[in-house]
Amino acid sequence: VAPRMRTFRDTLAAAQGDSISMSVLRAGQMLDISVKLTRGFGGGPPKAGVFPSYAWDTTLLASPMKEVGTLEGKTVPTIAAGIPDGLLPASRWISVDNHPVANWNDVWERFRAATAAGSADIAVRIQNPNSETQIRFIELPLTEQDAVDISQLEWKSPLPSFLFDPVQVIRTSDGNPVRALAMGAHETWRFIELTYLTIDRLIRGSVGVDQLHGPVGIVHLGTRVADRGFAWMLFFLAIISVNLAVLNFLPLPIVDGGMFLYLVYEKLRGRPPPAAFQNAAMLVGLLLIGTAFFVTFYNDLVRLLG
Numbered sequence: 001v002a003p004r005m006r007t008f009r010d011t012l013a014a015a016q017g018d019s020i021s022m023s024v025l026r027a028g029q030m031l032d033i034s035v036k037l038t039r040g041f042g043g044g045p046p047k048a049g050v051f052p053s054y055a056w057d058t059t060l061l062a063s064p065m066k067e068v069g070t071l072e073g074k075t076v077p078t079i080a081a082g083i084p085d086g087l088l089p090a091s092r093w094i095s096v097d098n099h100p101v102a103n104w105n106d107v108w109e110r111f112r113a114a115t116a117a118g119s120a121d122i123a124v125r126i127q128n129p130n131s132e133t134q135i136r137f138i139e140l141p142l143t144e145q146d147a148v149d150i151s152q153l154e155w156k157s158p159l160p161s162f163l164f165d166p167v168q169v170i171r172t173s174d175g176n177p178v179r180a181l182a183m184g185a186h187e188t189w190r191f192i193e194l195t196y197l198t199i200d201r202l203i204r205g206s207v208g209v210d211q212l213h214g215p216v217g218i219v220h221l222g223t224r225v226a227d228r229g230f231a232w233m234l235f236f237l238a239i240i241s242v243n244l245a246v247l248n249f250l251p252l253p254i255v256d257g258g259m260f261l262y263l264v265y266e267k268l269r270g271r272p273p274p275a276a277f278q279n280a281a282m283l284v285g286l287l288l289i290g291t292a293f294f295v296t297f298y299n300d301l302v303r304l305l306g
Contacts, residue, residue: 002089004062005054015046025058026206038190057103059093061126090129091136097123108153115147191239195246214296220304253278254285 003011012020019034037046093101096110097119114122121139128134142150173180201207213221218240225236249257258281266272273281 002060002062007063012046012048020046020048025060056105059101059104059107061089061091061093063089088128092127092129094125094127094135096125098125111150112153115142115150118147188238188242191242192246195243199246199250209295210299210302212292212296212299214293214300216297216300217303220300252285252288253281254289258285 015037017037019036021032021034023030023032025031035048037048093107095101096107097114099106099110101107101110111122119142121141124138124140126136126138128136173183198207202209202212222233222236226233248255249260251257251261262273262278272278
């Protein structure tokens with residue numbers, strides 16, 4: 001229940017068979033789904049076709065972690081160490097010091113405000129994930145050392161994010177060109193499927209338009225990927241090329257997919273579509289692409305400036 005990131009990755013790596021059952025939070029509702037697993041050429045660890053990341057905008061607790069390890073022979077506790085037993089995984093933070101919190105940034109701001117005000121404790125209201133939706137009020141003591149530690153916390157680390165990634169499983173063809181081509185073809189096909197699935201989920205509403213990136217966002221991500229090395233940059237450029245290929249073959253009048261439909265129509269009817277229809281369809285295509293450009297451009301600016 002509510003696994004931490006490490007637990008999720010370990011469970012996925014140990015999965016057997018062609019699918020794994022998951023419970024996901026979607027639009028405020030918990031849904032039970034079955035996720036198809038794929039394995040690379042020649043075997044290897046299974047992949048679920050998803051990229052797990054931290055839900056900074058959802059104040060749900062994972063399985064409470066009392067400590068993060070040891071430092072100089074001493075146990076390093078977490079904030080959960082000061083919370084009474086009985087806190088359930090997937091509990092939701094409702095408020096901190098009577099201030100509602102909508103995301104983890106709000107929680108961080110309230111803790112910073114409490115330490116700046118010299119508070120001796122901080123009141124937390126947490127909703128348990130049971131059928132009665134029980135609300136628990138917890139007072140966390142703040143020692144002088146806690147105040148110093150919280151005041152030194154930063155929302156963004158000065159270190160590159162890839163340093164915090166788990167150890168990657170390196171796939172290699174061992175110098176075999178045939179195997180390298182097969183691996184490249186498999187990965188290309190997988191990203192084509194993911195692109196079509198994303199478009200389908202956008203239409204169904206399970207993926208919001210705020211998740212889309214435009215030219216500014218792509219350049220920003222590219223600079224971060226380039227820090228990892230030349231091989232990562234090539235892989236990123238390949239993903240961009242696959243996405244452009246899929247979008248270019250969509251049945252829109254302004255891209256090659258639309259021109260292909262015109263050719264099919266001309267082959268079946270013996271004449272091209274009327275010029276008036278082509279002009280109207282071209283305007284609709286321009287409107288769709290222009291709307292997508294402005295929406296993604298707005299999303300990129302919100303991410304970079306917000």
